[in-house]
Each structure stands twice: as C-alpha cells, then as structure tokens.
Amino acid sequence: MMFTLSPEQTDLAAVLHEFLAAGRTDLTALGVDEVTDPVDLVVLFEELGHHAVPGPLAESLAVLPVLGAGPGSVAFPPHVPHAVEADRYYLVEDDTLREAAPVASIESVDPARRLVKLAAGPVVATGVPAARAFDLGVLTCSAQLLGLGRAMLELTTAHARSRTQFGRPIGGFQAVKHHLANVLIGLELARPLVFGAAVTLSSRDVSAAKVAASDAAWQAARTALQVHGAIGYTAEHGLGRFLLQTRALRTAWGSPSMHRSRVLEAL
Amino acid sequence: MMFTLSPEQTDLAAVLHEFLAAGRTDLTALGVDEVTDPVDLVVLFEELGHHAVPGPLAESLAVLPVLGAGPGSVAFPPHVPHAVEADRYYLVEDDTLREAAPVASIESVDPARRLVKLAAGPVVATGVPAARAFDLGVLTCSAQLLGLGRAMLELTTAHARSRTQFGRPIGGFQAVKHHLANVLIGLELARPLVFGAAVTLSSRDVSAAKVAASDAAWQAARTALQVHGAIGYTAEHGLGRFLLQTRALRTAWGSPSMHRSRVLEAL
Amino acid sequence: MDLSLDAETLAFQAEVREWLAAHVRPLSSMDTAAGFEEHREWERLLASARLSVVSWPAEFGGREASLLQWLVFEEEYHAASAPGRVSQNGIFLLAPTLFAHGTDEQRDRILPSMARANVVWAQAWSEPEAGSDLASVRSTATRCDGGWLLRGQKTWSSRAAFADRAFGLFRTGPGERHRGLTYLLFDLRAPGVTVRPIAQLDGEPGFAEIFLDDVFVPDEDVVGESGDGWRVAMSTAGNERGLTLRSPGRFTAAAARLVELYRKNPDPALRDRVVDAWIGAQAYRLHTFAALSQPPSGPAASITKVFWSELDVAIHETALDLLGEAAPGWRDGWLFSLSGPIYAGTNEIQRNVIAERILGLPR
Amino acid sequence: MDLSLDAETLAFQAEVREWLAAHVRPLSSMDTAAGFEEHREWERLLASARLSVVSWPAEFGGREASLLQWLVFEEEYHAASAPGRVSQNGIFLLAPTLFAHGTDEQRDRILPSMARANVVWAQAWSEPEAGSDLASVRSTATRCDGGWLLRGQKTWSSRAAFADRAFGLFRTGPGERHRGLTYLLFDLRAPGVTVRPIAQLDGEPGFAEIFLDDVFVPDEDVVGESGDGWRVAMSTAGNERGLTLRSPGRFTAAAARLVELYRKNPDPALRDRVVDAWIGAQAYRLHTFAALSQPPSGPAASITKVFWSELDVAIHETALDLLGEAAPGWRDGWLFSLSGPIYAGTNEIQRNVIAERILGLPR
Known part of the structure; x- marks a missing residue:
C-alpha cells in the first residue's frame, strides 16, 4: 500500500505545469503521446485541465492509443454520441473500430469546443478493447476536471485576497471563506477517487471518480463566478475559459446520472 | 383575486396562538372541531405546528370529519400505512371506510408519536370521499410543517441574538446570518403554496405544498440545531420537540418522493 | 382567499394572447447592433398595440392596467x-x-419616448471599485453654468453598447459614502462620453464601460434633490430586486419548457429537480399574488431576488444535465441565468439584508 | 501507486474478522448504567484478544499495528x-x-488501565460560555499543597454520566484566552465533584454537566507544562477532528447498509443520494489511505471533519427518507449523526480554519 505519487510522477507534473504555464501547446515535443500508465495519464490530464488546454485530449492521448489508432477524435455511442472536432474521426460500436466522416457540426456549451456528428465509415479493427478505452476516456476526463477545479480555486482565492469592497478584502467575509472552503473540500475528496480509479481501472471506480470530479469542479466554477462577480462574466477575463470547459466536460464521456447508474450496478 | 387572509382568519390565528401559548390543550373548547373550510384549516394547523402540538391532529380534525367519522386516527394504505396512536382507529381502502383494531406498536423517529399497525374491522361506510380526505390530510400536515418551521426560525433567531461567543452575538457572524436567511426564504416561498393548495384543493397543488413545506421546515430544523449547538441537542431544551415532530411529519401523509410523483403526473 | 381572475382581466388576457400569437417572431440577439434595432422595432410594435407599458397611465402610453393584469401580461408574454x-x-x-x-x-419628456423605444436607456450603477459596494462610487458631477459636468468611469452597464441614454449616481457633495450623491441622466452620445463594449462569456457585448470626461448634464436631468441620490436610487434598487424585473411568468414558462424537455428525455434520477423547478416557479407566482394583495416591506425584495435567481440557475442547470454538452435552445438562457445571483446586488449582500433588516440580527 | 495489502496486513485482517464474527453481539445503549457496564465488559474482551488498542506499544496493551492495519481493523470492526x-x-x-x-x-499508570477499560475517561472541554470558543474557559485550578484545586463548571461532557475520570483545560495563570491554561486530569468521583447527566434528544444521558467545588488534583495529573494547556490540548483536537475519531470504516459500513436498504426499498428519485453516499465513503477511505502515505498538515483535519460529519448526516437522512417515519435500525444513528457537524468544533469554525489557515484568506 503506497497511495501517493512517485518522485517521477511529481516531476512529470512539475514539468508539465512549467511547460503549459509558459503558454506552449506542442505537447508532442514533451513526449506526452508516449504516456500509457493510467496513473501517469491522470497526472498529465490534471495538468492539462489546470491550464484549460482545449481539444480532443482524452480522445487523442488516452482512448485512441489503446485502440491502436489516432491521433484524432472518437465517438462511443450511446454515451459519447458525438466526437469533438479534429482532423480525423473514429467510431466505436461494440468491439468494432471504424473510421468515420463528419456529417454535421453541433454547438457545445463551450464555444471553444465544437462537436461533430459522425457517419460510420470502413472498419479499422474488430475485437478492440472498447471497454478499457471507454474507461480511460472517463478517467482522463475526470482528471481534467480536477485540474480545472484546482485552477478556478486558485484564481478565486487570489481574487478574494486582492479585491476590496466595503473597505476590506472580500476574502475576509465569512460567506466568501465558506464558499471557498467548500470548494477545497470537494476537490480534496474527489482527488483520491480519481487516482484510486487509475490504480484499479474498474468501471465502478472510474465512474465514481467522474461523478465526484464533475460535481467538485462544477462547484468550483459556480463559486468562482459568484466570488468574481461581473468581471468573471466577461470574455476577456480568464475565468470563462475554465468555467465553460468544466461545464462541457461535466457531461462529456457520460453524464453524471449515467455514471451513478454504473456505480450502483457494480455494487 | 384576493390572495390574503380575511380579518376573521387573521383573528382566528391570533386567538389560537394566544390559547396555545398559554399552554392550553383542550382544543374542542375553542370549537376547532367545527372548522371545515380548507383555508381555515390551514390557519388552524399552522398554529398547531407553531406550538408543536402532538397527536393525530390531521386525522382527527381534518380527515375523519370529511369521512363522517372520528375523532380518532386513520390509515390510508399504501401512502399512510400506519395510524398515529389514538383511542379509536379507522382504515380507508379505495372508497371504503372501516373500523380497525391496533395489532402492533411501531416506533416513530419522534418519541412523542407512536405508530400503530392496524387490522381491518367492520365496514363503516362505502363510497366515502377518500381522495378529498387524503388531500386534506396532506394539506393540513403541510400547514403544520410551515408552523413548525416558523417556530424554529423564531427560536433560533432569538438564540443567535443572545448567545455570545468570541466576544459577540453569534448572530453577527455572516455564516449564521446566511443560514437563517435561507430558512426564511424557504418558509416564505412555501407558505403561498400551502394557502394556494387550500384554495384549489387539487392533488397537484396539495402535493407541491407538501414537498415545499417539508423541505423548508426540515431546513429550518437542521439550521436550528446547528446554530443552537449542543444545547439544542438536549432533551430539556424546547427545540428537540419541534425538530423531531418535523422529521416525522416530513414523511407522514406520503413521502416527498411520492408527492413529487403526483405533481409530475398532474402536469 | 380567491385565486380566480375577474372578467376584465380575463378579457385582457385573451387580447394579449391573441395579439402575441399573431406577432411574435424570433429576433437576433439584442447584444448585436442589428439585433438591438430589431428589438427596438419590436418595442414600437408593442407600443402600437399599447402593450409596451401596460401598467402606466394612458398619457404616457400605458393603459392603466392593474398589477394583476400586468402579471397576467407577463405570463402570456413569456409563455x-x-x-x-x-x-x-x-x-x-x-x-x-x-x-x-x-x-x-x-x-x-422622458416616459412617452421610453414607451415607444425612441430612447432606449442603459443603467450606469457600477464602477470598477463600486460593485457590491455601490455607495463607494467615485464618479463626480461638478456644478457648472446651467447644469453639471460628469467625470469618471462606469462599468457593467447593461445595454450601454447600443443604447441612447443612461442613468446613474454621481458624487456632488462633500459627504462620504451614501451622502452627497446625486441621481443624474445623461446622453450616451454627448461630447466627452466614450463607450467601450465588454464581451460577455457568450462573446456578445451585453454590457459596456462608460468613460465620462466633462460631460454636460442640464439641471432638468437631475432626478430628485441634488445630494439625495442614494435615497432616490434605492427605490429603484428595490424594484430591480423585487417583482418588476423578474416577473413570475418568466420562470413558469421556463419550468414548463423543462417539464416538456424531461418528457422527451426522461431520466428518473433528475425527476426531483425537474419537479422542484416547477414547484419553485409556482411558489414564486403565488408569492407574487400574495404581494399584490398585501404589499410587502422594502427588504422583502431581497427574499425574492435570492429565490428567483437561484431558481433560474436550477432550471437551466437541470436542462443542461438532461441534454448534455450540446444544449440547443438552452445555452443562452443558461449563461444569462448564471449572472442572476450576481447582478442587482449579489445574493450574499441580499442575505445580509434579510438577516439584518428582516430577522433583526446584529450588523 | 499501489492499493494492495501486504501479507502481514491480510493475515491480521483475517484474524480480526474471524474474532469479531465469533464475539460480536448487540449490547444495550452505553448511555444507560447497565449498557455502560456491558460496554466496559466488551472493551475487556477486546483487550483480552489484544484488539482494544491495536496501534499502541505492546507494553500498554497494544500490538504495534501500523496505521494501515489500524484502518483495516476499523473497517472490519464496523463491517x-x-x-x-x-x-x-x-x-x-x-x-x-x-x-x-x-x-x-x-x-x-494511565494507558494499561485505559486499554482494559478499568478506567473509562470522559472529556471535559466545553463550559456554558465556552462552546465553539473553547479559549474562553473560566474554570480555574488554584495551586495548593502538592497539587491543584479545581473550581467551576464543565458541560457537554461525553460519557461523563457513568465514566471514572475526565480530562480538561483549566485557567491557572493570569493570561487571557489561550494563555494561562493547564491540561489536567481529575477523578469524577473525587470529593467536590457533582455530575448532572443531561438527557439528549433520544432521552438518554449521552453527556453531563460537571460541577467542581475545590476538587483536589495531584501534581502528577498535570499533562505537559502548567500554563501550556492550550498547545497540549490542540494536538488532541486535531486527532478528534481528523482521522482517529471517525475512521472511514464507520462510513463505508453505513453506506453499504444504505445500498442494501435501497435494494429492498428502491426509489429511483433517491438513487443519486444513495450512490453519492457510497462514493463519499469511498472518497473518505481513499483520502485516508493517501494521508497514511503522506501525512497531511494540522489544519487539513478540518477538511475531513466537515466531510465525514456531512456525509454521516446525508447517509442517515437518505435512509430515513427511504423508510419514512418508522426507521427501525436507523433512528439512533441518525440522531447521533446530527451532532457531528456540531461537536469537535462546529463545521462553521472548521470552514474558517480551512479558509484562513489553508487558503490563506484574511482573518
């Protein structure tokens, strides 16, 4: 029993953080496409979320590699009915992987994402590990949500320390303190579920992680907007990008309700 | 359109309040068994709740009179499977009213209430207005919850003004203020639903009132206990009586879940 | 107690319903230049049917409708x-x-042109350092010949990107905070005014910053006494928080749409949230009826502000949870709902008001 | 990362499971005189199998179990x-x-008799004017020949109605609030002690008031330095809030019972609350495993205190909503759960600690 990151994993997180904080986006330069261990993937995706990196990330870096395909984007009906916009598309039905063609574009709640309705194309492979691929999609999406939540908590804590109203920092008001304490509690308790799911990769644990990470990150988003006030509601402020991506990922790779079903079935 | 109490109804509430505040319990001396108008019943039951009067009140004063029976207690399977302890029991199945005999005693979460499992006895009447009687049970129970919630808010506001910690009244802490503000909001918005249901007596409106009054009163109870702290957790403090009766009435005359079903079916 | 509508109100309801059925068509977003003009035209069409300001006196373009009729109008409008x-x-x-x-x-001078949308008004309450803490406004109005000169910056002004005129508070006297403020009206196209639109989360400029550099306001555009602006403005703030800005019809209509959505996408785990949305809208509707019969005190508006703003978020969040990330027909309303707990006084401030001014807890 | 148990821990788990299966039987409430003695006997039986204090050194009655083994013990115990x-x-x-x-x-002197329950201890933290604000205790300990004389009143002392001894803070020096306090042990049957049991909501005396009238405490019963009591007590408070008082096993067991209850009384509208209870218990369990591998800082205990206390309420409230007002097998646990957000520092205080000491928000 050793439920903590290895020094190598801690280093990976630090390197990623520095890289993304510098505004770089050429992830392949870092060799992240070679990350396959589920715990390493969680470390990677938490940092991707922490910087609200857009794009079909779970799809390209976690799901398609397991299926022997990619990069690109992939749909898994019924729980992932549409793919995120990309250069190349795939479709998984039962244990069959097919190429797919975009037939229509669909708005997401996050304007930085676009969804694409697919038409099935030629079969690429049969007997693919579809269940494992799906669970990796759910897991990495959960890790992203965790990182998004942490970023919004950091943004909001900093804002609450510096923004003054009624002659003092708003972070001195007990209501603001308690809002932010609740966000921290949610994230702190979601985090071990996400890493635990990376260790077991059971559908029960992966779904539990997704439920908790979605709720904690969305609570972080709501609180962030409320504490920021009108400034957080503007397109030019950084918060919006995090908030909108969080809302999209909350129901991506299966809704909270579907994941709660999966947990209950497995108990 | 005149959605406010008449002067006579306001007077009735005041008289009841004075009577119950004086510790009197002989309700028949006040002639309350002659109250039949649903709005008047809501006025009466809100005051009964406001003083946490125990006993099979909805049963004796609202439900059985409509069925041409009582006083006593009554079960309405499946939503009211057991009767509250009384001297005399009835049972309603479909449109048939029967006498009933107690066969077992069952604990309630409220030690001041006891439930009784009944065995069906001889038929008293057929073709009784069972649906209306049930709805009156739900309605008056909702009104009681409203009164209980109001009483707990009053108790707690008074406590928060007088109890001092860290050198000032605890009601000066923003967390306590916001807890109590939320309680007031819940009760203020549940109240018109209860009176509205008395006017229409539709099953949709009665169920909506029960859901809102149950949630608002239980929120009042949880907040009351939290703000009182340990003193509220003692048997000798007045709060417990209100809190326990609220928890019992929350699921009496149909659970919140069952009432939400009824609302949805009626939409 | 009686919840029935009188014959006159029923007739009015029928008229409104029929007129709307004949005239309503979808418009572009009012936060675009073209959409703004479409909405101005729509206001004119409403005014032509004497439906733009039903509760006002006839001389200003209204039809002296009762508050009940106004509520009925709003229900029909949103439905x-x-x-x-x-x-x-x-x-x-x-x-x-x-x-x-x-x-x-x-x-x-002002009301008839407002009723016909010949002049569209923006609010200019907030400043960069005066958000929740409105009393800390710093913009000034200095006495000059025949009027006042405005200087300073306003922000989060709804509609200001395309509107004609604005109203706000300015510091005119020596006092601190609530004292020495004056309620003034000014022209958004006057010399010295610079309007910088601010894009919202949806990318559209729903509000703007207003920079004021010696903008002249004639004496006739002072509302109330000079120096008495706080008291004058607070009567407006009560309206914004309370009944008028968010009529129950808006939420009963949204809740009804949510129920419809649920029937098409039933998920038993979300049933209670759908039903609670409907119950909440109904509660707010009946609460408003009660307020018509027995007008509540000023701070009671804080109760409804918290309630409707959270109800609106709950309705839209539930819709998004039912629909997933592609939420056609709900996204704009959802984004707008998120601003409800913030604007017109944050819900944190409202809860303070409720606790201190209604429940009597210490400040 | 590795969540598997080593062979030694698995063997210990098997031993505990087997022993409990052979010995557990229901007892009367420990808040009655008879039940208290039954529970004392049960502690002795546990001690005889060296299971009453598994993590302690052998010399005091333990078996030097690792923290992981202690957690495993607690899981088996509650299951x-x-x-x-x-x-x-x-x-x-x-x-x-x-x-x-x-x-x-x-x-x-103290630990072996504690391990065998020959001496059962009550806590004596709170006073009528010192609840959440523990630093405002007024009870005093005055120097006397060979020791101290206690005077004052303690309240909400868990177990004090039937326990043997108690520990608490007393004012011994001139300082204010956190200064001048001393951590003392005293005998609940010593001359000058009056214990008045307080009935809880369930009618049983789960706690008591303790009146102290010149109660003698020898010097050997001062813990730490005199005057240093606040610091000494705070290390204990951390334990109470954090891991030790509420082991995850308690909640994983309760959540498992709730899932079982749901299967017998399925109500789809309550499904999410049932699943969330299970997820919450699992989160707390894994969070504790993470804490074993990398011990958290002091104020982090406030995070878990808020979490487990609200989880416990949620589990029991859900059970009551599933069962209705007759809730056999859940009522006592439900009542107890309601005290969780209050005792060991209210959750309001804990949230202040989290915001100020972890997030660094201003006091």
Missing part, C-alpha cells in the same frame, strides 16, 4: 416566448423612480 | 456492526496527548 425587452432598464428601473421622484416635466 | 467504543474519549483523545506530552510515569 409566447416573446422577445427580451430592450427597454427593460428604462421601463423597470428608471420609470418607477420618475413616478416617485421625478417632476411632471421629466415624466412628460 | 461486523461491533459495539460503539465506550473508551473512545480516552483512547482517541487523551492517549495521543499522553504519547506526545505525557511523562513515562503517566503513560505507565
């Missing part, structure tokens, strides 16, 4: 999915202030 | 529905303080 009101800031925030504190000359 | 621990205040609050701040003499 018909009629367009958002581009004149909302003027009609629901400025007009009540003019009725209470304006002069006859001001009412005659 | 077996074994009796509540009447010695809990001593084992989980006083003992860690003695390990950190006591003398060898105190440990030798």
Whole structure:
C-alpha cells in the first residue's frame, strides 16, 4: 500500500505545469503521446485541465492509443454520441473500430469546443478493447476536471485576497471563506477517487471518480463566478475559459446520472 | 383575486396562538372541531405546528370529519400505512371506510408519536370521499410543517441574538446570518403554496405544498440545531420537540418522493 | 382567499394572447447592433398595440392596467416566448423612480419616448471599485453654468453598447459614502462620453464601460434633490430586486419548457429537480399574488431576488444535465441565468439584508 | 501507486474478522448504567484478544499495528456492526496527548488501565460560555499543597454520566484566552465533584454537566507544562477532528447498509443520494489511505471533519427518507449523526480554519 505519487510522477507534473504555464501547446515535443500508465495519464490530464488546454485530449492521448489508432477524435455511442472536432474521426460500436466522416457540426456549451456528428465509415479493427478505452476516456476526463477545479480555486482565492469592497478584502467575509472552503473540500475528496480509479481501472471506480470530479469542479466554477462577480462574466477575463470547459466536460464521456447508474450496478 | 387572509382568519390565528401559548390543550373548547373550510384549516394547523402540538391532529380534525367519522386516527394504505396512536382507529381502502383494531406498536423517529399497525374491522361506510380526505390530510400536515418551521426560525433567531461567543452575538457572524436567511426564504416561498393548495384543493397543488413545506421546515430544523449547538441537542431544551415532530411529519401523509410523483403526473 | 381572475382581466388576457400569437417572431440577439434595432422595432410594435407599458397611465402610453393584469401580461408574454425587452432598464428601473421622484416635466419628456423605444436607456450603477459596494462610487458631477459636468468611469452597464441614454449616481457633495450623491441622466452620445463594449462569456457585448470626461448634464436631468441620490436610487434598487424585473411568468414558462424537455428525455434520477423547478416557479407566482394583495416591506425584495435567481440557475442547470454538452435552445438562457445571483446586488449582500433588516440580527 | 495489502496486513485482517464474527453481539445503549457496564465488559474482551488498542506499544496493551492495519481493523470492526467504543474519549483523545506530552510515569499508570477499560475517561472541554470558543474557559485550578484545586463548571461532557475520570483545560495563570491554561486530569468521583447527566434528544444521558467545588488534583495529573494547556490540548483536537475519531470504516459500513436498504426499498428519485453516499465513503477511505502515505498538515483535519460529519448526516437522512417515519435500525444513528457537524468544533469554525489557515484568506 503506497497511495501517493512517485518522485517521477511529481516531476512529470512539475514539468508539465512549467511547460503549459509558459503558454506552449506542442505537447508532442514533451513526449506526452508516449504516456500509457493510467496513473501517469491522470497526472498529465490534471495538468492539462489546470491550464484549460482545449481539444480532443482524452480522445487523442488516452482512448485512441489503446485502440491502436489516432491521433484524432472518437465517438462511443450511446454515451459519447458525438466526437469533438479534429482532423480525423473514429467510431466505436461494440468491439468494432471504424473510421468515420463528419456529417454535421453541433454547438457545445463551450464555444471553444465544437462537436461533430459522425457517419460510420470502413472498419479499422474488430475485437478492440472498447471497454478499457471507454474507461480511460472517463478517467482522463475526470482528471481534467480536477485540474480545472484546482485552477478556478486558485484564481478565486487570489481574487478574494486582492479585491476590496466595503473597505476590506472580500476574502475576509465569512460567506466568501465558506464558499471557498467548500470548494477545497470537494476537490480534496474527489482527488483520491480519481487516482484510486487509475490504480484499479474498474468501471465502478472510474465512474465514481467522474461523478465526484464533475460535481467538485462544477462547484468550483459556480463559486468562482459568484466570488468574481461581473468581471468573471466577461470574455476577456480568464475565468470563462475554465468555467465553460468544466461545464462541457461535466457531461462529456457520460453524464453524471449515467455514471451513478454504473456505480450502483457494480455494487 | 384576493390572495390574503380575511380579518376573521387573521383573528382566528391570533386567538389560537394566544390559547396555545398559554399552554392550553383542550382544543374542542375553542370549537376547532367545527372548522371545515380548507383555508381555515390551514390557519388552524399552522398554529398547531407553531406550538408543536402532538397527536393525530390531521386525522382527527381534518380527515375523519370529511369521512363522517372520528375523532380518532386513520390509515390510508399504501401512502399512510400506519395510524398515529389514538383511542379509536379507522382504515380507508379505495372508497371504503372501516373500523380497525391496533395489532402492533411501531416506533416513530419522534418519541412523542407512536405508530400503530392496524387490522381491518367492520365496514363503516362505502363510497366515502377518500381522495378529498387524503388531500386534506396532506394539506393540513403541510400547514403544520410551515408552523413548525416558523417556530424554529423564531427560536433560533432569538438564540443567535443572545448567545455570545468570541466576544459577540453569534448572530453577527455572516455564516449564521446566511443560514437563517435561507430558512426564511424557504418558509416564505412555501407558505403561498400551502394557502394556494387550500384554495384549489387539487392533488397537484396539495402535493407541491407538501414537498415545499417539508423541505423548508426540515431546513429550518437542521439550521436550528446547528446554530443552537449542543444545547439544542438536549432533551430539556424546547427545540428537540419541534425538530423531531418535523422529521416525522416530513414523511407522514406520503413521502416527498411520492408527492413529487403526483405533481409530475398532474402536469 | 380567491385565486380566480375577474372578467376584465380575463378579457385582457385573451387580447394579449391573441395579439402575441399573431406577432411574435424570433429576433437576433439584442447584444448585436442589428439585433438591438430589431428589438427596438419590436418595442414600437408593442407600443402600437399599447402593450409596451401596460401598467402606466394612458398619457404616457400605458393603459392603466392593474398589477394583476400586468402579471397576467407577463405570463402570456413569456409563455409566447416573446422577445427580451430592450427597454427593460428604462421601463423597470428608471420609470418607477420618475413616478416617485421625478417632476411632471421629466415624466412628460422622458416616459412617452421610453414607451415607444425612441430612447432606449442603459443603467450606469457600477464602477470598477463600486460593485457590491455601490455607495463607494467615485464618479463626480461638478456644478457648472446651467447644469453639471460628469467625470469618471462606469462599468457593467447593461445595454450601454447600443443604447441612447443612461442613468446613474454621481458624487456632488462633500459627504462620504451614501451622502452627497446625486441621481443624474445623461446622453450616451454627448461630447466627452466614450463607450467601450465588454464581451460577455457568450462573446456578445451585453454590457459596456462608460468613460465620462466633462460631460454636460442640464439641471432638468437631475432626478430628485441634488445630494439625495442614494435615497432616490434605492427605490429603484428595490424594484430591480423585487417583482418588476423578474416577473413570475418568466420562470413558469421556463419550468414548463423543462417539464416538456424531461418528457422527451426522461431520466428518473433528475425527476426531483425537474419537479422542484416547477414547484419553485409556482411558489414564486403565488408569492407574487400574495404581494399584490398585501404589499410587502422594502427588504422583502431581497427574499425574492435570492429565490428567483437561484431558481433560474436550477432550471437551466437541470436542462443542461438532461441534454448534455450540446444544449440547443438552452445555452443562452443558461449563461444569462448564471449572472442572476450576481447582478442587482449579489445574493450574499441580499442575505445580509434579510438577516439584518428582516430577522433583526446584529450588523 | 499501489492499493494492495501486504501479507502481514491480510493475515491480521483475517484474524480480526474471524474474532469479531465469533464475539460480536448487540449490547444495550452505553448511555444507560447497565449498557455502560456491558460496554466496559466488551472493551475487556477486546483487550483480552489484544484488539482494544491495536496501534499502541505492546507494553500498554497494544500490538504495534501500523496505521494501515489500524484502518483495516476499523473497517472490519464496523463491517461486523461491533459495539460503539465506550473508551473512545480516552483512547482517541487523551492517549495521543499522553504519547506526545505525557511523562513515562503517566503513560505507565494511565494507558494499561485505559486499554482494559478499568478506567473509562470522559472529556471535559466545553463550559456554558465556552462552546465553539473553547479559549474562553473560566474554570480555574488554584495551586495548593502538592497539587491543584479545581473550581467551576464543565458541560457537554461525553460519557461523563457513568465514566471514572475526565480530562480538561483549566485557567491557572493570569493570561487571557489561550494563555494561562493547564491540561489536567481529575477523578469524577473525587470529593467536590457533582455530575448532572443531561438527557439528549433520544432521552438518554449521552453527556453531563460537571460541577467542581475545590476538587483536589495531584501534581502528577498535570499533562505537559502548567500554563501550556492550550498547545497540549490542540494536538488532541486535531486527532478528534481528523482521522482517529471517525475512521472511514464507520462510513463505508453505513453506506453499504444504505445500498442494501435501497435494494429492498428502491426509489429511483433517491438513487443519486444513495450512490453519492457510497462514493463519499469511498472518497473518505481513499483520502485516508493517501494521508497514511503522506501525512497531511494540522489544519487539513478540518477538511475531513466537515466531510465525514456531512456525509454521516446525508447517509442517515437518505435512509430515513427511504423508510419514512418508522426507521427501525436507523433512528439512533441518525440522531447521533446530527451532532457531528456540531461537536469537535462546529463545521462553521472548521470552514474558517480551512479558509484562513489553508487558503490563506484574511482573518
């Protein structure tokens, strides 16, 4: 029993953080496409979320590699009915992987994402590990949500320390303190579920992680907007990008309700 | 359109309040068994709740009179499977009213209430207005919850003004203020639903009132206990009586879940 | 107690319903230049049917409808999915202030053009350092010949990107905070005014910053006494928080749409949230009826502000959870709902007001 | 990362499981005189199998189990529905303080009798004017020949109605609030002590008031330095809030019972609350595993205190909503759960600690 990151994993997180904080986006330069261990993937995706990196990330870096395909984007009906916009598309039905063609574009709640309705194309492979691929999609999406939540908590804590109203920092008001304490509690308790799911990769644990990470990150988003006030509601402020991506990922790779079903079935 | 109490109804509430505040319990001396108008019943039951009067009140004063029976207690399977302890029991199945005999005693979460499992006895009447009687049970129970919630808010506001910690009244802490503000909001918005249901007596409106009054009163109870702290957790403090009766009435005359079903079916 | 509508109100309801059925059509977003003009035209069409300001006196373009009839109008309006009101800031925030504190000359000059949307008004309450803490405004109005000169910066001004005029508070006297403020009206196209639109989360400029550099305001555009602006403005703030800005019809219509959505996408785990949305809208509707019969005190508006803003978020969040990330027909309303707990006084401030001014807890 | 158990821990788990299966039987409430003695006997039986204080050194009755093994023990204990621990205040609050701040003499004298429940300890933290604000205790200890004389009143003392001894803070010096306090042990049957049991909501005396009238305490019963009591007590408070008092096993067992209850009384509208209870318990369990591998800082205990206390309420509320007002097998646990957000520092205080000491928000 050793439920903590290895020094190598801690280093990976630090390197990623520095890289993304510098505004770089050429992830392949870092060799992240070679990350396959589920715990390493969680470390990677938490940092991707922490910087609200857009794009079909779970799809390209976690799901398609397991299926022997990619990069690109992939749909898994019924729980992932549409793919995120990309250069190349795939479709998984039962244990069959097919190429797919975009037939229509669909708005997401996050304007930085676009969804694409697919038409099935030629079969690429049969007997693919579809269940494992799906669970990796759910897991990495959960890790992203965790990182998004942490970023919004950091943004909001900093804002609450510096923004003054009624002659003092708003972070001195007990209501603001308690809002932010609740966000921290949610994230702190979601985090071990996400890493635990990376260790077991059971559908029960992966779904539990997704439920908790979605709720904690969305609570972080709501609180962030409320504490920021009108400034957080503007397109030019950084918060919006995090908030909108969080809302999209909350129901991506299966809704909270579907994941709660999966947990209950497995108990 | 005149959605406010008449002067006579306001007077009735005041008289009841004075009577119950004086510790009197002989309700028949006040002639309350002659109250039949649903709005008047809501006025009466809100005051009964406001003083946490125990006993099979909805049963004796609202439900059985409509069925041409009582006083006593009554079960309405499946939503009211057991009767509250009384001297005399009835049972309603479909449109048939029967006498009933107690066969077992069952604990309630409220030690001041006891439930009784009944065995069906001889038929008293057929073709009784069972649906209306049930709805009156739900309605008056909702009104009681409203009164209980109001009483707990009053108790707690008074406590928060007088109890001092860290050198000032605890009601000066923003967390306590916001807890109590939320309680007031819940009760203020549940109240018109209860009176509205008395006017229409539709099953949709009665169920909506029960859901809102149950949630608002239980929120009042949880907040009351939290703000009182340990003193509220003692048997000798007045709060417990209100809190326990609220928890019992929350699921009496149909659970919140069952009432939400009824609302949805009626939409 | 009686919840039935009288014959006159029923007739009015029928008229409104019929008119809306014949005239409502979808418009572009009012936060675009073209959409703003479409909405102005819609206001004019409403005015032509004497439906733009039903509760006002006839001389200003209204039909002296009772508050009950106004509520009925709003229910019909939202049930018909009629367009958002581009004149909302003027009609629901400025007009009540003019009725209470304006002069006859001001009412005659301002209200008819507002009712016909010839002049569309923006609010100019907040400043960069005065958000929740409105009393800390720093913009000034300095006495000059025949009027005042405005200097300073306003922000989060709804509609200001395309509107014609604005109203706000300015510091005119020596006092601190609530003292020495004056309620003034000014032209958004006057010399010295610079309007910088601010894009919202949806990318559209729903509000703007206003920079004021010696902008002249004639004496006739002071509302109430100079120096008495805080008191004058607070009567408006009550309106914004309370009944007028968010009529129950808006939420009963949204809840009904949510129930419909649930029937098409049933998920038993979300059933309670759908039902609670409907119950909440109904509660707010009946609460408003009760307020008509027995007008509540000022701070009671804080109770409804918290309630409707959280109800609105709950309705839209539930819709998004039912639909997933592609939420056609709900996204704009959802984004707008998120601003409800913030604007018109954050819900944190409202809860303080409720606790201190209604429950009597210490400040 | 690795969540598997080593062979030694698996063997220990098997031993505990087997022993509990053979010995657990239901007891009367420990808040009755008879039930208290039954629970004392149960502690002795546990001690005879060296299971009453598994993590302690062997010389005091333990078996030097690792923290992981202690957690495994607790999981088995709760899964077996074994009796509540009447010695809990001593084992989980006083003992860690003695390990950190006591003398060898105190440990030798106090711990073995605690492990065998020959002496059952009550806590005596709160006073009528010192609840959440523990630093405002007024009870005093005055120097006398060979020791101290206690005067004052303690309240909400868990187990004090039937326990043997108690520990608490007393004012011994001139300082204000956190200064001048001393951590003292005293005999609940000593001359000058009056214990008045207080009935809880369930009617049973789960706690008591303690009146102290010149109660003699010898010098050997001062823990740590005199005047240093606040610091000494705070190490205990951390234990109470954090891991030791509420082991995850308690919640994983309760959540498992809730899932079972749901299967017998399925109501799809309550499904999410049932699943969330299970997820919450699992989160707390894994969070504790993470804490074993990388011990968290002091104020982090406030995070878990808020979490487990609200989880416990949620589990029991859901059970009551599933069962209705007759809730056999859940009522006592439900009532107890309601005290969780209050005792060991209210959740409001804990949230202040989290915001100020972890997030660095201003006081």
